[in-house]
Amino acid sequence: MQFSSTEGEHRYADLVRVAPHTVVGLDFDGTLAPIVDDPTRAHIHPDASEVLVDLAGEIAAIAVITGRPARQALDLGGLEDVGDAIAAVGKELFVFGQYGNERWTSTHRRIVAPRPPRGLATFERELPRVLRRAGLSEAYVEDKGLAIAVHTRRLDDPDQAFRDLLEPLKELAARHELVVEPGRSVIEVRSAGSHKGMVVERIAEETAAQGFLFAGDDLGDIEAFDAVDDLAGRGLATLRVCSASNEESALMSLSDVVVRGPEGVLDLLRRLTADARSARVA
Known part of the structure; x- marks a missing residue:
């Protein structure tokens, strides 16, 4: 300590x-x-x-x-x-x-x-397109019920994948009035509640x-x-x-x-x- x-x-x-x-x-x-x-x-x-x-x-x-x-x-x-x-x-x-x-x-x-936030289901439907555009379709997507988490830890270069996805996911989240919570090799999208x-x-x-x-x-x-x-x-x-x-x-x-x-x-x-x-x- x-x-x-x-x-x-x-x-x-x-x-x-x-x-x-x-x-x-x-x-x-x-x-x-x-x-x-x-x-x-x-x-x-x-x-x-x-x-x-x-x-x-x-x-x-x-x-x-x-x-x-x-x-x-x-x-x-x-x-x-x-x-x-x-x-x-x-x-x-x-x-x-x-x-x-x-x-x-x-x-x-x-x-x-x-209840799950409004816009989350639509965000999840549109998410695969964003991942494909970034060339990161293999990112692990976790449905948490009240949030969606995109994990980059399993990818070949987790840190670069995280950087490549952060802004596109922020833009997609903003369109659906959701917020982004970056973490350790994970980007979470949820309500602002x-x-x-x-x-x-x-x-x-x-x-x-x-x-x-x-x-x-x-x-x-x-x-x-x-x-x-x-x-x-x-x-x-x-x-x-x-x-x-x-x-x-x-x-x-x-x-x-x-x-x-x-x-x-x-x-x-x-x-x-x-x-x-x-x-x-x-």
């Missing part, structure tokens, strides 16, 4: 002091689950369930905030079982899917979601949080980092954690702490659990 500055160390110490009233927010891919070529095989780190349940005993709540559909995150992460264990210690696990458009909690165990920053604001208000930690790994987490920064301006103890990789570095300059992938995130959460427990019994 590497603090970005002395201020980052102070922020962590402040968070430990208010741990019983702190929410820990976590992205899924690249933060709890290693990045893999096939997104349907992105299972949660094998140690994550135990770490999250142990952490829940020392804080107010845990929120998994992901661009994935909530059902995918629940299944790939075994999060329904994790939610049961967290509920057993009197705490709450939230799962926000598709950038907050879907919501599941360990108390109300039903996914609440809106929600983003991770709005989820951070919402959950902090719902829980009357005095502290908030958010850990993420790529461009889709920037708005969450911005929201955490806003919470700090209102007097909350906060910590922004970058799960760093060789592929994406956009969050590093915005972070208070930089760790290495899901293993580093879990090490940080173990340390937070131990320090919060020591502070509580001191």
Whole structure:
């Protein structure tokens, strides 16, 4: 674990002091689950369930905030079982899917979601033509129900394919009043109804949080980092954690702490659990 500055160390110490009233927010891919070529095989780190349940005993709540559909995150992460264990210690696990458009909690165990956005079906019908024009028909297209994701990771040159597709997909999305969310070798198109920053604001208000930690790994987490920064301006103890990789570095300059992938995130959460427990019994 590497603090970005002395201020980052102070922020962590402040968070430990208010741990019983702190929410820990976590992205899924690249933060709890290693990045893999096939997104349907992105299972949660094998140690994550135990770490999250142990952490829940020392804080107010845990929120998994992901661009994935909530059902995918629940299944790939075994999060329904994790939610049961967290509920057993009197705490709450939230799962926000598709950038907050879907919501599941360990108390109300039903996914609440809106209808798909207008224009998405037409966008999907027109998408193959855009891919053919770019010579990238082999890009993997994922229908997420409320969004369409175009993955370039499996292509021969993922980074160049990403650059070649970004502007054409932005133009197509704009014609259908949709927004583009670039990620790590993926371009997602969805409605403008929600983003991770709005989820951070919402959950902090719902829980009357005095502290908030958010850990993420790529461009889709920037708005969450911005929201955490806003919470700090209102007097909350906060910590922004970058799960760093060789592929994406956009969050590093915005972070208070930089760790290495899901293993580093879990090490940080173990340390937070131990320090919060020591502070509580001191």
